[in-house]
Amino acid sequence: ARSCLLKSVTQSMDVKGTPPYMSPEHFFNFRMADQQADVYSLGKILYEAITGRITSKMKPFQKEKLPNPDTPFFQKLDHIIQNATSEKKEDRQESVHQLCKSLLDAIDILKSETATGALVKPKHISFLYNPKWIWIGVVVAILSVAVMTLWHLMGNPGKSSLFLQFIPPLSSKTGSSIDIMAFSDVKLPPGSSPGQSILAKDGATSHFVPGGTVTIPKNFGSESGNLVKVNPFYMDEAPVTNHQYVEFLNQIFPKLTIDGRVVQGTKNIWLFLGEIMEDYEPIVFRDDKFYIKNTAYASLPVLRVTAYGASAYARFYGRRLPTETEWLYALKEGTKTKTRSSEVSSESAGGQGTERWMSEMKGEKHSPVPKSISRPQIVSQVPSSVLDLKSNTFGIRGLNQDFVEWGLRISKEPSKGKRREIDYVILGLLKNVSENENNSLSSIVRHPWEAFEEVGFRCVQDVSEL
Numbered sequence: 001a002r003s004c005l006l007k008s009v010t011q012s013m014d015v016k017g018t019p020p021y022m023s024p025e026h027f028f029n030f031r032m033a034d035q036q037a038d039v040y041s042l043g044k045i046l047y048e049a050i051t052g053r054i055t056s057k058m059k060p061f062q063k064e065k066l067p068n069p070d071t072p073f074f075q076k077l078d079h080i081i082q083n084a085t086s087e088k089k090e091d092r093q094e095s096v097h098q099l100c101k102s103l104l105d106a107i108d109i110l111k112s113e114t115a116t117g118a119l120v121k122p123k124h125i126s127f128l129y130n131p132k133w134i135w136i137g138v139v140v141a142i143l144s145v146a147v148m149t150l151w152h153l154m155g156n157p158g159k160s161s162l163f164l165q166f167i168p169p170l171s172s173k174t175g176s177s178i179d180i181m182a183f184s185d186v187k188l189p190p191g192s193s194p195g196q197s198i199l200a201k202d203g204a205t206s207h208f209v210p211g212g213t214v215t216i217p218k219n220f221g222s223e224s225g226n227l228v229k230v231n232p233f234y235m236d237e238a239p240v241t242n243h244q245y246v247e248f249l250n251q252i253f254p255k256l257t258i259d260g261r262v263v264q265g266t267k268n269i270w271l272f273l274g275e276i277m278e279d280y281e282p283i284v285f286r287d288d289k290f291y292i293k294n295t296a297y298a299s300l301p302v303l304r305v306t307a308y309g310a311s312a313y314a315r316f317y318g319r320r321l322p323t324e325t326e327w328l329y330a331l332k333e334g335t336k337t338k339t340r341s342s343e344v345s346s347e348s349a350g351g352q353g354t355e356r357w358m359s360e361m362k363g364e365k366h367s368p369v370p371k372s373i374s375r376p377q378i379v380s381q382v383p384s385s386v387l388d389l390k391s392n393t394f395g396i397r398g399l400n401q402d403f404v405e406w407g408l409r410i411s412k413e414p415s416k417g418k419r420r421e422i423d424y425v426i427l428g429l430l431k432n433v434s435e436n437e438n439n440s441l442s443s444i445v446r447h448p449w450e451a452f453e454e455v456g457f458r459c460v461q462d463v464s465e466l
Contacts, residue, residue: 013211020044022260024087036089038148039099042141043084043092046103049137050077063087073110077134080106087260096145103138194463197395198234201317202244206234206461207395214329220443221324221409221425230329235322236458238386238397239405240313242282243298245271245305248313249290258285263309269449270309276453280382299385301403301456307424307448310406310457319459322406324443326460327427331399331441334392400441404428406457409443424448426455 016456024041025033064085066078080102086092093099110131143388194208197333211232216223249256249271257264263271263285275281282297283290292298305313307321324332389398409423425443 007246008209025089032089035095036092038096038145039084039092040086041095041148042083042099042145045141045144045245046077046137047081047085050081050134050141068110073106076106076109077103100138100142107134110134137430148403194232194234197237198461200236200319200459200461202248204240204459205237206459207237209233209326209330209394211332212329212333214325214332216325216328216371217441219329220441223325228325232463233322233326234463235326235330235462236460237391237392237395238389239301239403239458240310241299241386241457242292242302245302245313246283246292247292252316253288253290265309265312268308269306269451270312271306272304272451276303277382299387300383301386301398303383303403303456304453305406305455305457306451306452307406307446309451311424311448315458317459319461321406321408321424321457322427322460323410324425324427327399327405327407328396328441328443330392330396332362334394334396336393368396400429403454403456406455407443409445426452 021041023033023037025037033131044064047066050066062085064081066081068073069078080093080099082422084092084099093102123279197205197207200206209232213227213229215227216225218224248306252265255265256270261273262269263273271283273281273283273285280297281293282300282302284293285291310321386397387402391397392399405427407425407427409425411421423445424447425445427441427443429441
């Protein structure tokens with residue numbers, strides 16, 4: 001579902017619930033959510049009532065199917081569940097009433113079975129196939145719809161709210177680990193000083209952040225209130241753009257799986273295609289290739305990328321996502337002195353600043369991108385170009401501006417083999433909270449397969465001596 005803690009851009013809404021039960025409409029276009037979305041949720045609930053197997057590890061939007069339906073009754077239920085949990089709305093039952101009628105038809109099939117056939121013990125847990133439990137599942141499903149309808153009528157769902165403020169952070173680890181030696185460093189000869197900027201493998205400019213100490217604010221992870229040391233590193237001048245991510249996807253296309261609007265790599269969800277907001281669909285897929293739908297979208301930050309997709313991009317180019325302390329240090333230290341102008345930052349890395357790179361990408365001469373560039377008429381709802389984002393003292397653009405970013409929370413002590421447990425976190429400023437308050441910044445743990453319309457990412461690279 002869309003963020004409840006993130007600052008809304010358009011299609012403001014308040015979504016509450018459990019992601020495994022939510023239909024694709026809740027994620028892609030909430031305005032399309034109707035009673036067929038309830039049919040989808042009821043199908044998931046019915047599947048769980050029969051099999052007892054919906055876990056946090058299950059992939060979202062996957063059509064459910066009963067294992068080994070060996071009687072006409074369970075074959076009918078299997079058909080009902082597959083239709084109800086179909087990703088495509090047109091394949092589902094048209095209404096809850098039709099779903100209920102189908103279930104009653106299944107009950108009639110059970111009654112008409114021979115006594116011998118009805119008493120045959122199934123291969124799995126027999127009590128789950130007792131009609132009493134099936135009816136309990138049906139009643140639970142109907143009551144769930146009633147509660148959802150009551151909440152909709154009384155809860156004012158059109159009112160905007162903050163995504164991670166109402167959906168609690170995940171309390172358990174994501175189960176991921178990270179090899180702390182796996183990323184390439186910027187190697188420096190002994191005694192030499194790092195350059196102010198470097199050109200990364202994807203053509204992006206990265207700026208040097210000297211490191212130091214930073215006090216972790218409240219609500220910013222387990223280190224809240226502590227003074228933490230941050231080692232020097234290079235951080236991308238701007239968040240990764242639609243153009244950069246499309247180039248990446250096309251380079252590794254043979255390794256991808258595209259299922260409707262879901263892009264998967266290495267069996268994990270990387271990106272959700274389709275409209276991010278009304279009339280804004282930056283990336284499209286056709287004829288076995290990814291494209292930017294409108295050239296004006298090329299320099300806009302890529303959004304609705306999962307943590308898996310962001311990490312895959314960073315690793316492909318020998319970098320990684322920033323840790324929450326690195327991101328916080330670059331934000332706070334970068335605002336202590338007067339912000340550098342875009343002209344200074346654009347001349348970095350031998351004249352290979354972001355503005356020059358983006359201009360050459362479009363085949364234009366080096367010049368600022370005019371604000372009058374053709375964009376949809378809902379320009380106020382579309383993210384700003386990375387060229388329009390303000391840069392800080394380090395020359396880094398867009399930190400904590402307009403959107404939030406993926407990052408890493410790495411455990412203090414490595415386990416065996418120099419590997420550390422990690423969580424993926426969303427870093428940024430909560431809506432309707434003063435920017436002058438330290439506790440307005442949050443680091444929220446989320447599942448790595450989740451994607452949100454206001455979450456982008458950028459990359460960093462470590463610095464070490466030869």
